[in-house]
Amino acid sequence: MPPIFVIAGKLNREYILPPLGNPILDSPGGSLLYAAGGLAVWNTDKEIGLISRVGEDYPHQWLRDLEGRGLDTRGIQIQPQSLDVRSFIAFTESNERSRSNAVSHFARRQLTFPKSLLGYQAPDDAREDLREPDPTSPSALDVPKEYRDIRFVHICPFDFISQSQMVNLFRGGSNQTVSLDPAPGYMFPAFWRDLRLVLQGVNVFQPSEGEMRSLFWGETDDLWEMARKASEYGPQIVIIKRGPRGQMIYDGTGNRRYEIPAYSSRLADPSGAGDAFCGGFLAGFHKTNDPVLAACYGNVSASLKIEGSGPFYALDVLPGLAEARLHSIKEMVREV
Numbered sequence: 001m002p003p004i005f006v007i008a009g010k011l012n013r014e015y016i017l018p019p020l021g022n023p024i025l026d027s028p029g030g031s032l033l034y035a036a037g038g039l040a041v042w043n044t045d046k047e048i049g050l051i052s053r054v055g056e057d058y059p060h061q062w063l064r065d066l067e068g069r070g071l072d073t074r075g076i077q078i079q080p081q082s083l084d085v086r087s088f089i090a091f092t093e094s095n096e097r098s099r100s101n102a103v104s105h106f107a108r109r110q111l112t113f114p115k116s117l118l119g120y121q122a123p124d125d126a127r128e129d130l131r132e133p134d135p136t137s138p139s140a141l142d143v144p145k146e147y148r149d150i151r152f153v154h155i156c157p158f159d160f161i162s163q164s165q166m167v168n169l170f171r172g173g174s175n176q177t178v179s180l181d182p183a184p185g186y187m188f189p190a191f192w193r194d195l196r197l198v199l200q201g202v203n204v205f206q207p208s209e210g211e212m213r214s215l216f217w218g219e220t221d222d223l224w225e226m227a228r229k230a231s232e233y234g235p236q237i238v239i240i241k242r243g244p245r246g247q248m249i250y251d252g253t254g255n256r257r258y259e260i261p262a263y264s265s266r267l268a269d270p271s272g273a274g275d276a277f278c279g280g281f282l283a284g285f286h287k288t289n290d291p292v293l294a295a296c297y298g299n300v301s302a303s304l305k306i307e308g309s310g311p312f313y314a315l316d317v318l319p320g321l322a323e324a325r326l327h328s329i330k331e332m333v334r335e336v
Contacts, residue, residue: 002146003072005043005282007035008051008138008166009156009275011058011076012087015117016309017105018269019091024309025114028062029087031156031181033311034272036071038279038301039154041314041322042287046070049147051138051166055083069312077142085136086120089271099123130160130186137162140169151176154282156275157183160191164198171201177285179204180235181278187211189218196233204291205235206278209242223248224257237291239281239298241274249295257336258292263303263329276305276314292333300325 009032016024032052040046049072054063056078066073090098090105098105100122106113133139137158143166153170155163160183170178180202186195187207192215199205207215209223216226227238231252240248246261277298284290284297300322304314314322 001047002150003049004047004150004286005039005152005154006049006051006075006147006150007032007039007154007156007279007282008075008143008158009033009035009154010085010136010138010158011052011054012085013058014271015086015088015102015114015120016269016271017090017109017111018271018309019093019095020268021309023109023111024269026116027310028059028065029272029311030085031158031272031275033066034275034305035154035156035279035282037272037311037314038276038298038305039283040069040071040312041280041301041304042283042297048072049075049144049150051075051143051147053077053079053083053136053138053142054085055079055081057082058085074144075138075142075147077139079135083136086117088117088120088122091270095267095270130191132159133161134159138166140165143169149176152179152282152286153177154179154278155181156278157181159183160186160194160198164194167198167201177203177282179206179278179282181206181275182211184208184211184214187215189215191215199230199234202235204237204239204281204285205230206239206241206281208274209240209245212240224250227257228252228255239291239295241277243270243273247277247295247299249292251291258295259334259336260292260295260299260329261332263299263325265303266307268307269309270306271309272311273302273306276311277302293330296326296329296333299329 012030014029227250280301281298284294
């Protein structure tokens with residue numbers, strides 16, 4: 001049986017220095033897994049198809065572990081060469097993220113630098129050729145035919161060309177919901193014309209506040225105006241993720257605006273929270289067909305994720321906790 005949901009995204013070998021707790025060294029991660037974890041909080045049957053690409057050097061046991069969780073890995077293509085999918089992130093005392101100067105971050109915390117991270121260079125979004133696909137991004141050509149008519153699709157951040165091809169692959173499906181989380185590397189004014197063409201095939205657009213402000217730099221400072229402009233080119237729903245300040249939801253069908261505060265939870269490791277939100281949103285939209293309620297589901301998924309490390313941390317919390325938080329956060333929704 002084909003899955004109910006499909007998520008396309010990157011798989012990484014993660015090295016994380018979280019604000020609290022022990023470092024995470026060479027552990028499975030990436031936007032794909034964080035989104036899947038956020039979705040699986042609400043979908044206990046785990047009917048989730050994964051689309052990604054890894055090299056032959058990626059630990060095959062990690063893929064078997066995903067299958068053991070009930071996830072469908074038919075869309076994960078193993079390339080016949082090595083691919084460097086290492087990812088480093090350190091959080092400062094003020095919870096700001098740093099992806100560079102890994103050696104200095106380990107030294108500052110008096111930690112031994114892992115040999116497996118030697119030679120790592122942080123990706124430079126500014127120098128990437130936006131017309132060239134990233135070899136570590138999932139490819140539309142690799143998507144199994146069984147996935148192409150699935151109703152609920154989420155596309156995580158990766159390079160623009162690969163994302164646009166993925167949107168084009170799914171946009172022809174009948175009764176499909178296609179959700180897009182853009183990559184920061186192309187969210188700037190000069191690329192707005194290209195992005196508008198892609199948005200024609202998107203139902204739900206889920207940028208961060210920083211990405212949205214970068215895209216409309218010099219044009220407007222009004223986030224609602226930005227959401228309205230994006231909605232004009234296709235997405236009926238635009239969600240602006242604001243981290244600890246929650247989410248703004250713009251429903252273009254009725255020109256309605258909503259705000260949801262972030263659920264107040266203990267912060268241990270914020271990595272992947274935005275992806276977990278997107279996964280939770282997709283689960284909620286499947287259950288309710290209501291963008292505001294769906295955002296509440298995503299809000300809770302993110303709140304659970306930040307309390308621990310690892311893409312699937314939220315699946316091991318106390319039974320009933322997600323539902324209790326959902327009931328609470330629904331009361332906090334405000335139409336503006």
